[in-house]
Amino acid sequence: MPSIWYVGSANARVIGTNDWASVGITGRPESRWDRINGYSISRVEFSQAQVNLLELDPDFDVNAPDTPRDPPVPQPPTILTSANLYQYIESMGFVRKGRGSPLNVVIAPVGTEYIDVDGTSGARKWYKAVGTGNTGWIVVDGDTGWRDITSLLHADFAKADSVGRIALRRIGDVVYFEGRIKRVGTGNLVAAMPTGFAGIGYNSRGMFERISPFAVGSLASSSGPASMQLFGSTPAGPDAVNTIYSFSVNFSTMHAWPVNLPGAAA
8 A cells, every 4th residue: 555755845744633624624633744754654544535635735745655755763752851852843843834823723732833834914934832732822933014004093193195104014023113194183193003013011112203393203102002102392393284294113012913914015
């Protein structure tokens, strides 16, 4: 009976029971190809529907010889120490690939890396930091790209001109916020920060420039980290309707990666 080989480039490949169920296929439960089994599992253990699906994946050879692809390696030590933990994780190849976020979906041990091949919401790689179930995942490689959030501006402000933009971007744990706005009301609240983009406490701040009459001031979090507001101009002067402000700030965040991206791609 032929074997099914994993012939991809990763150290290991895992297809979980939930992965099969998500496409309506039953048969062999979670299957793992790694150095321990020589990246080979006998085809007789799989249902025909599973074989048909794997045959469509270039990372698998479903008609391989009934032998390991590579010579199996001995089982890693059962007692882990600070000296062998890294080697154990590396040899086991705790890297999984899938489509979509693993959060609340993929069950894995601490130390597992997960690559979202779709880069959902800009999150490309996740790391299992805590827990034994399907929670405890954090993003370690993510970039939302610039998002135009003009529609989220407070009623007292508008985009300064037709070619400008009010945009947000998150790369890792850093949020970038830039724009050119004009005053259309009397308040100072610029915008509420969308979920996943708020700063840490009241420490999200940067400088803005008032274009005419020229002045500088602070754009900072107010009423909690989920909003950004203009604070005093220096030198002081009238901030009348149609006063234009320009800013480009960045600050750290500790919030979970956004499930949905705000606004539109900029």
